[in-house]
Amino acid sequence: xxxxxxxxxxxxxxxxxxxxxxxxxxxxxxDPQVEDVNVLADYPIILDGAAWLKIAALAEKLAAETLALExxxxxKPVLHNELGLPRSIRWHLRxxxxxxxxxxxxxxxxxxxxxxxxxxxxxxxxxxxxxxxIEASGFTRLMVEHYPGFITAGDVADVLAKAIRRxxxxxxxxxxxxxxxxxxxxxxxxxxxxxxERAGLKTALxxxxxxxxxxxxxxxxxxxxQTEADYIFxxxxxxxxxxxxxxxxxxxxxxxxxxxRCNPAYALLSQSKRLPIIWDKLETPAPTWREYxxxxxxxxxxxxxxxxxxxPAFGRIGEDIAMNGVTTxxxxxxIQKQVRRHPGDWIAQRRFQMIPLETAHGxxxxxxxxxxxxxQAVGIYGRIGEKPxxxxxxxxxxxxxxxxxxxx
Amino acid sequence: MKPEEVYxxxxxxxxxxxxxxxxxxxxxxxxNTEQVEPEQLNIPDLGWLPRVHHNTxxxxxxxxxxxxxxxxxxxxxxxxxxxxxxxxxxxSSVVPINRILGSLLSTTGxxxxxxxxxxAPPAFLVDSxxxxxxxxxxxxxxxxxxxxxxQDFPSATFLKSREINRMxxxxxxxxxxxxxxxxxxxxxxxxxxxxxKDPFTEGSITPVTVQxxxxxxxxxxxxxxxxxxxxxxxxxxxxxxxxxxxxxxxxGG
Numbered sequence: 299x300x301x302x303x304x305x306x307x308x309x310x311x312x313x314x315x316x317x318x319x320x321x322x323x324x325x326x327x328x329d330p331q332v333e334d335v336n337v338l339a340d341y342p343i344i345l346d347g348a349a350w351l352k353i354a355a356l357a358e359k360l361a362a363e364t365l366a367l368e369x370x371x372x373x374k375p376v377l378h379n380e381l382g383l384p385r386s387i388r389w390h391l392r393x394x395x396x397x398x399x400x401x402x403x404x405x406x407x408x409x410x411x412x413x414x415x416x417x418x419x420x421x422x423x424x425x426x427x428x429x430x431x432i433e434a435s436g437f438t439r440l441m442v443e444h445y446p447g448f449i450t451a452g453d454v455a456d457v458l459a460k461a462i463r464r465x466x467x468x469x470x471x472x473x474x475x476x477x478x479x480x481x482x483x484x485x486x487x488x489x490x491x492x493x494x495e496r497a498g499l500k501t502a503l504x505x506x507x508x509x510x511x512x513x514x515x516x517x518x519x520x521x522x523x524q525t526e527a528d529y530i531f532x533x534x535x536x537x538x539x540x541x542x543x544x545x546x547x548x549x550x551x552x553x554x555x556x557x558x559r560c561n562p563a564y565a566l567l568s569q570s571k572r573l574p575i576i577w578d579k580l581e582t583p584a585p586t587w588r589e590y591x592x593x594x595x596x597x598x599x600x601x602x603x604x605x606x607x608x609x610p611a612f613g614r615i616g617e618d619i620a621m622n623g624v625t626t627x628x629x630x631x632x633i634q635k636q637v638r639r640h641p642g643d644w645i646a647q648r649r650f651q652m653i654p655l656e657t658a659h660g661x662x663x664x665x666x667x668x669x670x671x672x673x674q675a676v677g678i679y680g681r682i683g684e685k686p687x688x689x690x691x692x693x694x695x696x697x698x699x700x701x702x703x704x705x706x
Numbered sequence: 707m708k709p710e711e712v713y714x715x716x717x718x719x720x721x722x723x724x725x726x727x728x729x730x731x732x733x734x735x736x737x738n739t740e741q742v743e744p745e746q747l748n749i750p751d752l753g754w755l756p757r758v759h760h761n762t763x764x765x766x767x768x769x770x771x772x773x774x775x776x777x778x779x780x781x782x783x784x785x786x787x788x789x790x791x792x793x794x795x796x797x798s799s800v801v802p803i804n805r806i807l808g809s810l811l812s813t814t815g816x817x818x819x820x821x822x823x824x825x826a827p828p829a830f831l832v833d834s835x836x837x838x839x840x841x842x843x844x845x846x847x848x849x850x851x852x853x854x855x856x857q858d859f860p861s862a863t864f865l866k867s868r869e870i871n872r873m874x875x876x877x878x879x880x881x882x883x884x885x886x887x888x889x890x891x892x893x894x895x896x897x898x899x900x901x902x903k904d905p906f907t908e909g910s911i912t913p914v915t916v917q918x919x920x921x922x923x924x925x926x927x928x929x930x931x932x933x934x935x936x937x938x939x940x941x942x943x944x945x946x947x948x949x950x951x952x953x954x955x956x957x958g959g
Contacts, residue, residue, distance in 0.1 A: 323709055326733065330725075331725045333857040479852055519845070520797070521846040522798055690857075
């Protein structure tokens with residue numbers, strides 16, 4: 299079966315080291331090594347132009363359906379307890395259900411595409427806090443310099459900054475809310491901040507506990523800055539917010555407010571991998587989701603077998619995924635126990651067969667994370683694993699577009 | 707010197723351990739970063755330090771510039787210092803990093819002049835202030851406390867492939883901190899002997915047995931609880947996730 303993408307030639311070692319140094323020091327890629335793995339691939343994936351147009355179009359349809367599903371779900375809090383959300387979050391979502399969202403939020407979503415024996419499929423959508431900016435924008439831009447004749451799929455950081463600028467006041471302050479103990483997260487805020495500043499905005503890198511809410515407005519209260527925020531860019535997972543002290547008023551993230559946000563925390567409704575389990579109870583049709591996401595159900599509905607992959611409702615970066623033959627037996631056993639004890643926090647998803655790619659380093663399994671910004675597809679966060687399961691040690695890889703087929 | 711030039715001296719490409727060196731601390735060097743002489747270490751005697759061919763790697767778990775100073779001492783004895791400071795700076799930081807930055811900068815020339823073998827065993831440098839901070843955390847402060855991950859280190863398999871079968875932790879404390887336990891326990895399970903020594907007191911190196919912490923889990927689950935507690939966040943006991951806690955390897959997905 300021919301693939302709509304191929305592996306590019308690896309960079310010469312000295313050139314690669316220069317690219318890696320620039321990724322670290324110019325793009326804030328501070329985590330190039332994870333245990334024994336160098337996580338920046340020294341070669342790109344070259345994606346056919348027609349294939350990029352196809353998955354970009356699919357991502358745009360998926361984004362529209364996602365936001366429509368989410369909007370309907372916001373109005374139907376009775377369905378929230380089927381999504382694996384904690385009670386405290388459900389309470390705030392219920393509180394916000396009757397409120398009208400008037401703030402011009404920017405919506406950023408990333409859909410993870412894989413090429414399988416059944417063609418393109420998605421494994422999930424990251425609708426809450428999709429990461430990968432440094433890799434999709436910065437690292438990819440550095441790599442394309444060395445592969446003449448190819449282009450990138452666009453700069454997601456740039457497009458998002460401009461989208462935020464369109465609805466933020468001139469010289470407005472964007473609060474970049476993140477977990478300050480994580481350099482992985484801080485590096486992304488530091489990378490994104492200059493994009494916002496070039497767009498004419500000011501930035502404040504803070505933790506969610508630095509915000510205080512009053513009448514739908516958010517105020518930054520730190521030792522070094524006390525001012526009203528004009529925009530909130532949240533890179534702090536919604537399901538972590540209940541762990542904040544009550545004084546942090548974390549519930550305000552989940553309800554409509556006057557301040558525009560990217561993303562509002564009610565994005566957890568569409569982030570939950572259990573969403574497909576209830577979409578028959580919704581009026582919103584989601585034909586693209588239904589076609590491209592493998593069959594997904596409550597784990598109690600199926601028997602544990604090789605046909606199914608088990609995932610946590612709010613898992614990230616491939617952790618805690620049970621896939622027979624890929625996940626270690628010990629981890630499989632642990633996950634199986636968790637699934638049995640708390641089935642409402644998990645899903646079973648029919649397994650698809652990824653087609654591996656021949657590379658200079660052997661067979662590898664790529665994942666193409668396509669972003670949409672306010673419904674427009676832009677940028678790809680590429681990852682490539684030795685196994686058909688993308689985890690935190692799967693290297694990041696630049697995805698370049700071959701536009702020579704005349705499709706652009 | 708540019709930050710990447712300083713980093714290249716601390717992480718020379720010919721060293722097999724260089725790739726574990728964390729660039730984050732070096733990326734925060736600025737033109738006006740003040741060079742600071744690291745603390746004078748009053749070490750009675752380094753005679754207990756294993757010679758570099760005794761298959762021992764070291765973790766230097768000392769405070770701030772002391773860890774840099776010890777790293778230089780070990781470099782003088784043939785070890786390769788590997789900075790693992792995984793800490794971002796900000797306004798009103800709970801863990802100030804200026805002394806670490808200044809010490810790294812001021813000793814770069816000295817390190818460059820030292821003849822360290824490419825296959826010298828590593829001495830991983832970490833800041834013992836990382837968990838508690840120096841300035842009490844308070845609302846309004848920039849909380850940049852951090853924890854060690856097992857993934858910050860080479861795997862036990864890699865260590866053993868380089869004939870490292872002992873890991874010596876140099877620290878003032880008599881007991882191991884929780885994150886250090888998470889790092890060392892898998893190494894111990896793989897057959898690496900764990901040793902402990904306070905370099906500032908007399909006495910010999912002590913073999914220790916790292917106990918699996920109660921409720922031991924995969925490291926990233928433990929980290930979720932611990933790191934969130936550092937931020938003043940409490941463990942989610944709401945039951946919505948059952949016994950699980952949020953996945954922490956990064957905030958983003």
